[in-house]
């Protein structure tokens with residue numbers, strides 16, 4: 001009986017499977033989930049790289065769909081054993097409207113939950129974010145905190161608001177009866193700032209540095225620590241959590257886990273230099289070159305320009321009051337909850353993560369020339 005249960009092949013669905021994190025989750029499942037029988041990759045935009053995966057031993061089904069369309073989600077979820085819901089609109093730059101962010105991140109998540117309930121899918125892993133906790137609007141530091149650290153989570157920006165609401169929906173859905181009578185088991189993983197192969201903002205910083213003759217200019221004090229985690233380890237954590245939800249339902253159901261690994265605690269810019277430095281860039285200044293009030297002023301000006309220009313053109317620079325506050329507030333985690341609850345250990349050391357990211361930045365940078 002135990003043998004036949006072990007031999008059972010499972011159907012996994014990854015929403016947002018063609019995004020930065022989603023692609024790593026998809027590839028990790030194919031490499032490291034022995035019970036995988038079929039992998040459904042659901043995304044609004046399917047990547048051409050999916051084709052090469054279709055020649056392997058696991059059946060890979062690409063599904064072009066929108067999480068805001070309940071019927072499309074239900075069709076994709078039907079018959080799946082496990083859903084990893086990573087699709088989301090990651091926008092802190094004002095590219096999308098608050099309504100669209102809410103629709104994708106909150107209503108999309110509601111659709112995924114309801115689809116699980118209607119079709120009898122029992123296991124749901126949700127990609128949440130550190131942003132559901134903070135940094136808060138008051139700029140309070142969160143220093144080496146864990147899942148139980150008390151922190152005043154106050155959100156105003158549409159992205160963290162939407163992630164917090166969606167996470168709550170997922171956690172509250174734990175224990176709901178799904179079609180067939182069994183309970184839904186859910187958990188939420190909260191990555192800090194993810195980096196690694198495919199990280200577009202890192203690539204943009206690299207290209208910007210190249211345009212400026214190899215220089216980047218420090219804007220944030222080196223003393224402000226920003227939590228970062230390697231994409232391969234975040235993907236591995238999703239795969240392990242999804243695998244262990246069944247065996248450890250009572251312990252893991254309804255729980256949140258920060259994503260962590262051995263990446264060093266550094267400021268956002270100093271951390272990026274771990275990769276951009278070996279690619280030939282230099283960060284100028286031991287201290288920020290501009291006084292903080294100038295950055296606050298430019299960020300506010302950018303927000304005003306975005307609002308004024310919106311009828312004519314989309315103006316969405318990296319610097320705005322929200323991104324400045326996030327980059328300028330210490331937020332780091334120190335926890336072993338995922339290790340205690342489901343045996344997570346980072347698959348990639350810091351050295352591996354760093355080397356892989358450097359190689360990718362070099363390749364991505366040269367392909368831009």
Ligand SMILES: NC(=O)C1=CN([C@@H]2O[C@H](COP(=O)(O)OP(=O)(O)OC[C@H]3O[C@@H](n4cnc5c(N)ncnc54)[C@H](O)[C@@H]3O)[C@@H](O)[C@H]2O)C=CC1
Pocket residue numbers: 015016017018019020021022042043044045065066067068086087088089090104108127128129130163190191192193194195
């Ligand atoms: N990038 C980061 O540093 C962090 C990301 N996260 C979360 O991780 C998840 C993945 O983020 P990334 O990979 O960075 O973003 P991404 O933008 O690269 O990937 C998101 C994927 O979701 C898909 N998607 C968006 N709207 C959709 C819709 N309506 N229907 C179907 N698919 C849709 C996109 O096409 C994309 O492939 C998100 O839920 C995000 O909130 C959490 C913490 C940090």
Ligand SMILES: C[C@H](CCCC(C)(C)O)[C@H]1CC[C@H]2[C@@H]3[C@H](O)CC4=CC(=O)CC[C@]4(C)[C@H]3CC[C@]12C
Pocket residue numbers: 090092128129130131192193194201219220268318319322323324326327
């Ligand atoms: C773009 C910011 C850095 C620019 C600062 C400037 C203009 C002074 O150089 C990024 C700083 C921190 C990033 C965010 C953070 O890593 C946490 C995140 C979690 C998520 O769930 C989504 C992405 C993000 C909000 C991430 C976005 C870019 C930064 C704000």
